[in-house]
Amino acid sequence: MPELPEVETVRRGLSRLLEGLVIIAVSSDNPKSFPNAPADVEQFMIGAQVVAVKRRAKVLMIELSTKYSLIIHLKMTGQMVYRADNERFGAGHPNDSLIGELPDRSTRVIFDLSDGARLFFNDQRKFGWVRLVPTAEIPMIDFFQKVGPEPLGNDFTWEIMRERLQRRKNTNIKAALLDQSVIAGVGNIYADESLWGAKIHPKRLVKTVTDQEIKALYKALRDVLELSISKGGSTDQHYVDAEGKRGKYLTFANVFRREGQPCPRCGTIIEKLRVAGRGTHICPKEQVEQS
Numbered sequence: 001m002p003e004l005p006e007v008e009t010v011r012r013g014l015s016r017l018l019e020g021l022v023i024i025a026v027s028s029d030n031p032k033s034f035p036n037a038p039a040d041v042e043q044f045m046i047g048a049q050v051v052a053v054k055r056r057a058k059v060l061m062i063e064l065s066t067k068y069s070l071i072i073h074l075k076m077t078g079q080m081v082y083r084a085d086n087e088r089f090g091a092g093h094p095n096d097s098l099i100g101e102l103p104d105r106s107t108r109v110i111f112d113l114s115d116g117a118r119l120f121f122n123d124q125r126k127f128g129w130v131r132l133v134p135t136a137e138i139p140m141i142d143f144f145q146k147v148g149p150e151p152l153g154n155d156f157t158w159e160i161m162r163e164r165l166q167r168r169k170n171t172n173i174k175a176a177l178l179d180q181s182v183i184a185g186v187g188n189i190y191a192d193e194s195l196w197g198a199k200i201h202p203k204r205l206v207k208t209v210t211d212q213e214i215k216a217l218y219k220a221l222r223d224v225l226e227l228s229i230s231k232g233g234s235t236d237q238h239y240v241d242a243e244g245k246r247g248k249y250l251t252f253a254n255v256f257r258r259e260g261q262p263c264p265r266c267g268t269i270i271e272k273l274r275v276a277g278r279g280t281h282i283c284p285k286e287q288v289e290q291s
Contacts, residue, residue: 004185005228022114033108057184078128084117174202
């Protein structure tokens with residue numbers, strides 16, 4: 001599933017391409033992927049101008065001039081692919097949709113835009129969705145009520161991070177980082193990378209992590225997220241930007257998928273273990289498990 005940097009990469013690409021355009025037609029082949037009443041689509045989507053493209057956690061929001069918004073969750077295999085005569089952009093789960101002809105058999109929703117371009121929502125496994133909702137009601141949706149703060153937000157401090165993590169004080173630190181109700185948008189890659197950066201073993205219970213370590217984790221998490229966004233996300237196979245370039249973050253990853261290779265800091269061989277039900281990568285010398 002795409003993590004925060006990947007969804008932010010999609011948001012930035014679509015923001016540049018879509019804002020100011022008008023949706024002139026929409027079609028869908030699957031009610032699970034596009035669970036919207038035809039009357040609402042006709043009244044609030046067709047003829048609406050794209051005002052802004054936003055993100056909350058791993059969810060995209062396309063705000064429309066009708067005071068309605070499209071909420072898009074890519075889930076496991078979702079893609080957003082923009083095609084115009086002179087430009088293309090795609091991001092999401094890997095398959096030929098990013099570079100092949102569209103629509104294809106994974107295409108669930110097609111938006112026709114006022115500049116002659118088309119925006120495709122592709123989803124092989126049909127877990128993702130595009131929902132049309134009143135913009136004012138978005139904060140009341142259950143997901144948005146429960147999701148934690150944005151780790152790159154200007155108001156997100158290390159003290160807030162400490163308070164959020166302490167809600168899971170009797171669980172391991174990696175599980176707490178992966179809990180979207182604790183902090184928004186952090187997945188497996190960035191949990192591993194930030195814990196390595198802070199020299200914290202992922203099995204450590206939250207209550208054993210000191211303030212000094214939380215400060216280090218706070219900095220490491222923000223640094224790795226910002227680096228990944230600058231590199232176009234971690235999905236080197238999943239993401240293609242408007243120039244056809246793929247995300248490059250994993251080229252710079254320190255431990256994720258580096259098992260059997262030397263730690264960039266100390267040279268100890270990186271190990272892979274299982275924590276919080278996920279494959280986890282650590283330096284066994286610098287990330288020591290404590291009781």
